[in-house]
Amino acid sequence: MPSSYIEVRVLCPVGWHEVVADVLAIGPCTSVVLGRPNLGVDPAPDGFDWVRTFFPSDEDTRALREGIANGLASVAESTGVDELAGLEATFHELPAEDWATSWKKSWKPFRVGNLAVVTRDWNRAPKPDDVRLVLEPGGAFGTGRHATTRTILALLQERDVAGARVLDAGTGTGILSVAAARLGAANCLGFDIDPRSAIEGNDLARTNGVAERCTFRIGDFGVLDERDTAFDVVLANIYSDVVQAFATDLAARLGPTGWFAFSGCPDRHREPTLAAIEAAGLHVEEVRQRGRWLTFVGRHAG
Template sequence: MHEGTALPGWTEMLVLAPLEWMELVGERLCVATCATVAYGAPSLGTPRPPAGMDYVRAYVLDSADTRELRALVEARIAGLADATGARELAGLTVRFRRLPPEDYASSWEKVWKPFRAGPFAVLRPSDRRALRATDVELRLEPGAVFGTGRHATTRLCLALLATRVARGERVLDAGTGTGLLAVAACKLGAGRALGFDIDPAAAPHALHLATQNGCADRTEWRTGGFEVLDAADAEFDGVLANIYSDILQAHAHELCERLRVGGWFVFSGVPDDHALATRAAFDAAGLRVETERTRGRWHAFAGRKPA
């Protein structure tokens, strides 16, 4: 920001949530005007969360912090227990807090650090640091609606993806979000990537990411669920999905059907207590898991569709 330019103020929306439901809570907090969702305590002065729980935070500009927005967010969080049948989500509340005006981009600049996952060096667009000869450069704006890319499941997928994708392949990314995995596949040489997501904010963000990384001409983004795929969207060489484990289980057969015989898959979004059931769903769908990796309490799976 230039001297004399007014800095925007922000409102923090904070929920203390069970660990296994944090991503879903984050999704419910992420309304249209949301700038980012983050996980963990917002400051050292925040009370330590009880065992099995942690903080989910979302941020909106003060100008968007209206009575209607707060009512919408509170209703989305209050409805989680009924929507999922999970009693542990009953009684969740949202704490709203106005933050001092600050340059939000600079705020993220302070806390977000570049990281590596497999061969990928994930950097901000403005970062000009020297790369290793073997690095695959992946540019990401950490303040985007869908987060920072540092979640364990994303790192697991990036590392596994590097062992699978081959030059010229067609790749499907289910629940694409930022489009990071599809773009990463293109950076490794995939000839075409199709990503879809039910969130209408996903497609424009994914296109922006693909443009930043020089592969927009090899990508396509659609809004919706599996219904946006047609008969021609089949025989993919690889299928990616970093989504909730219950969705992976429910759509395992569909994911398998979209994959050619001998094609590969990389899936994550699976916490410890869902790993066995999710792997069993893959087996039942005809997908053979060849590799399972963990990071903290999160699992990722890679394998192939056998003949």
């Protein structure tokens, strides 16, 4: 379904991209990108570069714009760097495009371990041990290329998920649930506040022949009930502030011998996120880093 998006642009002093990107990494904004929007836009002045993100036009609220403005306004104080004073976002309506298919322009099939993430029309001969995952994402987060998603796709293969019950918080397109089911999980429950997520998750599960083992719900932790407990695997590739806020809820859903992987944490939020996970009674066995992104992996403490 074609829909329109708003582009958020911030002119940022070179070397401070990550700090600005963190401010923009809030729902419902999608990925943060660096660089000039297009050739029709003047290049950034010397010593500056563009940091941009996007959100759907129907999520354009005064609160969101103020949230971004306030986040940018606090950067100078939180970093103690004067040149970051006066950061401003501008908002630009993008022409409507068919976002359900436009992702294909830059997306290429890829492999994580034995998992070959491919499009429906990919017709290269599979390798003998290939587990194929056919991806056709629409607007929800999760084309599989993000460092955090790939880290969890690798973990699902390193730690056995055969026969497991899997909880997938912030499921996006459902990629982690469907991958787990393709790798042998008995059933997977994904949930996400993005209303497109359940539709896309169900489509992805059907496309990959695992619909009867995957369930998707729309909403946050409130969509879980008392039966949704003792999971063998709890995944949360979600923003680090959400992991911190809901660490206790995540821990409560993990079975006594199960393992968890919580991702989506930028390196600079390591300490408070680790502290919240441990305060929830979980033991972090491993912190895996890919680029600036961390994934915390572990089990119940004790």
